[in-house]
Amino acid sequence: MIVRRPLVASLVLGVVALAATACGDSSSSSAGAKCFDKPATPAIAADSVKNATKGTSITLVTHDSFALSDGTLEKFTAQTGIEVKLLKSDDAGAMVSQAVITSGKPTADVMFGIDNTFLCKALEANVFQSYESPALANVPKELQLDPHYRVTPMDVGDVCVNYWKDSFASGKAPASFDDLTKPEFKDKFVTEHPDTSSPGFAFLLATIAKYGDKGWEGYWRKLRDNDIAIAPGWTEAYSEQFKSGGGDKSIVTSYASSPAAEVVFSEGKLTEPPTGVVNETCFRQIEFAGVLRGSAHPEAAAALVDFLLSEAVQGDIPLNMFVFPASKSATVPAEFSEHAKLVDKPLTLDPATIESNRIDWTERWAKVALR
Amino acid sequence: MGEGRAALGTRGVMARGPRSRVARFAMVGVPLAFFAVFFAYPIATILDRGLGRRGRHNVVDLLTDGQLRSVLWFTLWQALVSTLLTLAVGLPAARALARYRFTGKAFVRALVVVPFALPTVVIGSAINALIDRFGLDDGPVRLYHTTWAILLAHVIFNVAVIVRVVGGYWTLLDQRVDESAQMLGASNWRVFVEIDLPRLRPAITAACAIVFLFCFTSFGVILLLGGPRQATIESEIWRYAVQRTDFHTAALLSAFQLAAVIAMVAAATLLERRVGRLAGRSRVAAPRRPSTARERVGVAAALAPTVALVALPLASLVERSLVVRGGHGFDNYRALGSRDRASSSLLVPPIEAVRNSLVTAVVATLIGLVVGGLAAGAIVYGRRAVARALDIGLMLPLGTSAVTLGFGFLIALDDPPLDLRTSWMLIPLAQALVAIPFVVRIVVPALRAIDDRLRDAATVLGASPQRVWRHVDWPVAARAASAAAAFAFAISLGEFGATSFLARPDAPTIPIAMFRLLSQPGAALRGMAMALAVILAALVMLATLVVERIRPRSSVSL
Numbered sequence: 001m002i003v004r005r006p007l008v009a010s011l012v013l014g015v016v017a018l019a020a021t022a023c024g025d026s027s028s029s030s031a032g033a034k035c036f037d038k039p040a041t042p043a044i045a046a047d048s049v050k051n052a053t054k055g056t057s058i059t060l061v062t063h064d065s066f067a068l069s070d071g072t073l074e075k076f077t078a079q080t081g082i083e084v085k086l087l088k089s090d091d092a093g094a095m096v097s098q099a100v101i102t103s104g105k106p107t108a109d110v111m112f113g114i115d116n117t118f119l120c121k122a123l124e125a126n127v128f129q130s131y132e133s134p135a136l137a138n139v140p141k142e143l144q145l146d147p148h149y150r151v152t153p154m155d156v157g158d159v160c161v162n163y164w165k166d167s168f169a170s171g172k173a174p175a176s177f178d179d180l181t182k183p184e185f186k187d188k189f190v191t192e193h194p195d196t197s198s199p200g201f202a203f204l205l206a207t208i209a210k211y212g213d214k215g216w217e218g219y220w221r222k223l224r225d226n227d228i229a230i231a232p233g234w235t236e237a238y239s240e241q242f243k244s245g246g247g248d249k250s251i252v253t254s255y256a257s258s259p260a261a262e263v264v265f266s267e268g269k270l271t272e273p274p275t276g277v278v279n280e281t282c283f284r285q286i287e288f289a290g291v292l293r294g295s296a297h298p299e300a301a302a303a304l305v306d307f308l309l310s311e312a313v314q315g316d317i318p319l320n321m322f323v324f325p326a327s328k329s330a331t332v333p334a335e336f337s338e339h340a341k342l343v344d345k346p347l348t349l350d351p352a353t354i355e356s357n358r359i360d361w362t363e364r365w366a367k368v369a370l371r
Numbered sequence: 372m373g374e375g376r377a378a379l380g381t382r383g384v385m386a387r388g389p390r391s392r393v394a395r396f397a398m399v400g401v402p403l404a405f406f407a408v409f410f411a412y413p414i415a416t417i418l419d420r421g422l423g424r425r426g427r428h429n430v431v432d433l434l435t436d437g438q439l440r441s442v443l444w445f446t447l448w449q450a451l452v453s454t455l456l457t458l459a460v461g462l463p464a465a466r467a468l469a470r471y472r473f474t475g476k477a478f479v480r481a482l483v484v485v486p487f488a489l490p491t492v493v494i495g496s497a498i499n500a501l502i503d504r505f506g507l508d509d510g511p512v513r514l515y516h517t518t519w520a521i522l523l524a525h526v527i528f529n530v531a532v533i534v535r536v537v538g539g540y541w542t543l544l545d546q547r548v549d550e551s552a553q554m555l556g557a558s559n560w561r562v563f564v565e566i567d568l569p570r571l572r573p574a575i576t577a578a579c580a581i582v583f584l585f586c587f588t589s590f591g592v593i594l595l596l597g598g599p600r601q602a603t604i605e606s607e608i609w610r611y612a613v614q615r616t617d618f619h620t621a622a623l624l625s626a627f628q629l630a631a632v633i634a635m636v637a638a639a640t641l642l643e644r645r646v647g648r649l650a651g652r653s654r655v656a657a658p659r660r661p662s663t664a665r666e667r668v669g670v671a672a673a674l675a676p677t678v679a680l681v682a683l684p685l686a687s688l689v690e691r692s693l694v695v696r697g698g699h700g701f702d703n704y705r706a707l708g709s710r711d712r713a714s715s716s717l718l719v720p721p722i723e724a725v726r727n728s729l730v731t732a733v734v735a736t737l738i739g740l741v742v743g744g745l746a747a748g749a750i751v752y753g754r755r756a757v758a759r760a761l762d763i764g765l766m767l768p769l770g771t772s773a774v775t776l777g778f779g780f781l782i783a784l785d786d787p788p789l790d791l792r793t794s795w796m797l798i799p800l801a802q803a804l805v806a807i808p809f810v811v812r813i814v815v816p817a818l819r820a821i822d823d824r825l826r827d828a829a830t831v832l833g834a835s836p837q838r839v840w841r842h843v844d845w846p847v848a849a850r851a852a853s854a855a856a857a858f859a860f861a862i863s864l865g866e867f868g869a870t871s872f873l874a875r876p877d878a879p880t881i882p883i884a885m886f887r888l889l890s891q892p893g894a895a896l897r898g899m900a901m902a903l904a905v906i907l908a909a910l911v912m913l914a915t916l917v918v919e920r921i922r923p924r925s926s927v928s929l
Contacts, residue, residue: 059793064871064883065890087793090871094613101420101618102781107792121616193599195614230599235889239897240496258892265893269696322891359427359615370600 035120035352039148041293043130044302052299054081060304061087061108061292063095067320068313076307082300092118092198099292100125106292109301112154112308116145116286116348117201120355123150128290131302135309138327143286145351151288152305157323158256158282158346159202161189162275164243167250174251176280177210181222189251190229190241195362197233203253204365205354206283209347220368230369244275256282257322260339264319273339284346287323399757402746402807406764408789409800413779414629414771420782421622426611428620433627439607443627446603449518450586453525457582458575460526460680461533463673466563468534469541471670472658479674480535481915483681487531488861488911490882491591492889493904497684498524498596500691516598524592527680529582531858534677536581536813539854540574541567542658543820573643573819577812580639584632584770584808590868604628608772618778625775632770633763640762643816685908692901696894703898707906721903724884725910728864731799731880732914735863736856738803743810743859744852750811751818765811768804773868776801780873795878801869806859810852817851818844857918861911881907 060073066088073084087108089095096118099111103125114122122128128150136144136152143153161180163173167188174180180189192200207216229249231237239245242252244262255261259273289308291301307313314330317323324332324342432439468480486494498520502508508515514523544567552562568575590605602610604624612621661667693699707721746765750758768776780801784791791797821844829839867882879887881903888900 064887085793087875090613094872097613097616098778098781100616101778102785102792105782105785107781125616195610196594232594232599235492235886236496236595238892239889240499244892244894245897254892261892265891265896359617 035123035355036147039126039130039150041126041129043132043149044291044298046132046134046302048299049302049306052080052082052297052303055083056081056297056300057083057085058110058295058297058300058304059085059087059108060110060112061089061095061099061106062111063092063113064088064090065321066113069316069320072312072316075312076304079307080300080303082303084304096122096127099127103127104294106294109292109295109297110289110304110308111292112287112289114151114288114290115198116284116288116351117198117205117354119145119151119288120351121358123351124355127293129293129295129298131291131298131305133302133306133309135306135327138309138329140326140328143326145286145288151290152309153286153326154289154308155287155317155321155323155326156342157285157287158343159199159206159253159285160256160282160343161191161203161278162242162252162254162258163278164250165274165276167243173276174278176278177207177219179278180228180251181219181226183226185226185251187227187229188249189223189226190231190237190247190249191253192234192237193230193232194365197231197237199234199253199255201362202283202285203281204361205349206281206347208361209283209349217364217368220365224369224371228369255322256343257336257340260336261322263339264335277343279343282343282346284348285323286326395753398745398749399753399761402742402749402761402765403757405742405807406761409804410768410771410776411764413776413783414625416783417618417775417779418622418626421618422626424619424622426617426619426621426623427615428623430623433623442602442604442607445601446587446605447631449521449525449603450583450589453522453529453586454579454583456522457526457529457533458579460676461530462537462575464530464677465534465538465541466567467670467673468538470546470658471666472660473670477916477919478912479678480919481912482685483531483534483677484857484861484915485685485908485911486527486681487529487858488865489904489908490865490867490885491528491595492867492882492886493688493907494527494684495524495591495595497687497691498527500687501683504687516596516600518597518601520596521589521592521601523680524596525582525586525589527684528592529585530677530680532581532585533578535854535858536578537571537574539813539851540571540816540820543817544570573816576639576643577816580636580643580766581769581808581812583635584766587632587635588628588770588772590773605772605774609774612774612778621775625772628770628772629767632767636763636766636770640759640766688901688904688908692898692905694898694901703895703902704906706895706899707902721884721888721899724879724881724903725906727878728880728882728907729910731802732860732863734796735799735802735806736859738799739806739810739859740852740856742803743807743855744814744848746807747811747814747818747848750815762811762815766808769808774872776804777869777872792873793875795875797873798870798875798880799863801873802863802866803859805866806855806862809858809862810855813855813858814848814851817847821847853918857915860914860918864907864911864914881910 066086073086077083089098092113092115095111096114099106099114099122106127111128123146130149131152132149133152136149139153143156145151145153161174165173168174171184174185179185191203194201194204204216207219210216211219229237229241231241234254237249237252238254238258241247241249242254243250244252254275256277259275259277262273262275263270289305291298291305295301309327311327311330314325314327315332317325317330318332318336318340322336322340324340428436428439433443434440464483468476499515502514502520507513514520549562549566552566553559557565587603588605589603590609593601593603593606604627608621608624608628611617611624661670692703693701695702709720743765746761750762753761780797781792784797791800825843826839829843830836834842864880865882866880867886870880870883871886885900885903885907888896888903
């Protein structure tokens, strides 16, 4: 009985997998290229933006980690006479799902904070209206993922494996993907569930980008055998199971900027970060803003996108959201750049590939990592 | 006299309750309209939209897909076992609180409500910390990431429902029956099983129905304590709808969830309705002090499991809120008043979240009391068909996925005059949907328990129907409602799901503020989050104590 159980289980899984494919899974068959097709809705003309009327009130919807210094959005109102109401949603995933189901009849005029891992999903659902901001001149081409300008790059960051320096004071800290599978790091690594956490999903994408569609499951099998822990979200992983939060794990999936955040949030008690970053594991996250299709005030909304790319916002982003500004001309505070670096060669995957494989990958991941 | 009885008896529906047309219309109309606009319409819209799309799974998969089937089965049995365990832990405590008077009783009654009102994130992490501290995370007795941890957490969260709902009803039982039985030589156990239990059935059924629905739709507990392998219908709906944007599969699961909940609630309301009349208020004896040493030990033993389960996680929270660099202190509390860089993503000083929470909770409680109170009247005094529909219908929001309802709001309430999608009012309205079932389930059994002979006597003595209502029914209803208000207030204070899911103008409540503080690295912020959690716990206790003070004068406590 004990011997036969895995066989029965794998048979069941096989049948399920067959059934899933037979049922015509919409996500893994056709999608792919559709998200960068030319949109039917005409773009907002750049020269119409100056016609945005004073006294209009528009709404900016963001994810729950959005933050700017006091009075930043008020500067926009002072410049243009347009009022901005801020709406906060749950995490980026929930925000995008809400935008998809209300596509064409949005709850806001501008969305801030959709990233490259969710981008294709929103574009496929026709959530945004094109607008080519003149301020894009300051934004590197490699960040401008949508050729039709439905979204505008806002900030850049990396999701990377972090480690607690003190735990490796006497020995070697992990330095690569392969290190994480070695016996000396057994039972030390906590990462997030890719189905419930955006850094967790980014780390899965990093392993796929690194090992390819054939190899990543083998890598995860080794991680599993090295007793990795899976937390539901970043908070549980970093603030509870990782050393920083008083837990006993010394390696965690977080951000390239987490060491800088540790210093800044220590309120002057730390000058050197207690954590380090494993550069090889970094996956690039680009966040975008866009005018929501169906907005009653598209010109005013476009004016806000321009403002979000201006120095007032871009220079304010690093110390509030712990990511780098998309604009090349923005000033990055030394307090931030001292301990946070974007890696030179981050791992990436094309948004269309991510979207067409999202469900397939996470299901395959669950079968390997959670067994 | 005989004719008078016939007209006023249990079947003489028109003779009971308020007489005026306006009152009767409001009793039925207001709850019905509320239910239709804020529940039935959004749910129907999202199910219709979702089922019309294509998704990964179809309806046949619910029966044939091994993974989905195991999710359905696990959801059902863990809810059932959780409910039974909660009942087993809570019932002795309910009896002790109903029958005896002792120092610290008000404190215990307020304490048990606290976990119920705290966000899962907080209690969940406290439970995990305790599991770790007692060495149950690994080894022969392993709790960490097991089904046991889920069951334990469900008991801690829901024991308040048993203690307060059943305990409150218990005080209405005529104690002289018990005493006579005891005098005739019946053991305590026999008195409990043969005399108390049958009479308690309506309250036990009501409380168990609520606990079952909470566990049936459990989400945070499953994710945080069950580990990455456990899934319930609720967590799958969230995964499919929010993470995968597969509204078809999410709608299928929601429809199944709704059907199961309707069947369950229908059965429970049937059981609850078959009930004998209880004693009038005059015959209820006041709780007394335990007189013998044996009685004192008995009371302590009855309360111990409940108090220990509730107090341990809370103590761990308090401890963590006091941890500062190099020892213990109140720095975390002091930091809550300022808005510096540490709290930038809050956009307001964390302490402002306390004010936002209080305002939202007051509004949600008022809506809950008005709509739920009217509905309770309609259920007890109204026409049978209407009563039954409201009785079952108003329970459904408890058993409905918060995510489904949230998406329903987004696509249904999008046109004036009901474009509430981005309105602040949506939050208290959503919370009231969860509070109303409590008001109904606590007030209805109390109203049903009123002895018709009391009403008859009042009428015979010349009282007008209005006077009968005011002097017989109203005091009972008001007392029950004050107990319900405590629950409604607590639910709203700690509610996280709807508040976090629905996009809202930036006025964070305590749970939201706590969550944001926890979403950034740094020990200082974590300490502040814990301090906010302790403030929330204190607020809940305070609110419960205050609500108990302002209820109508009486020795009876619900």
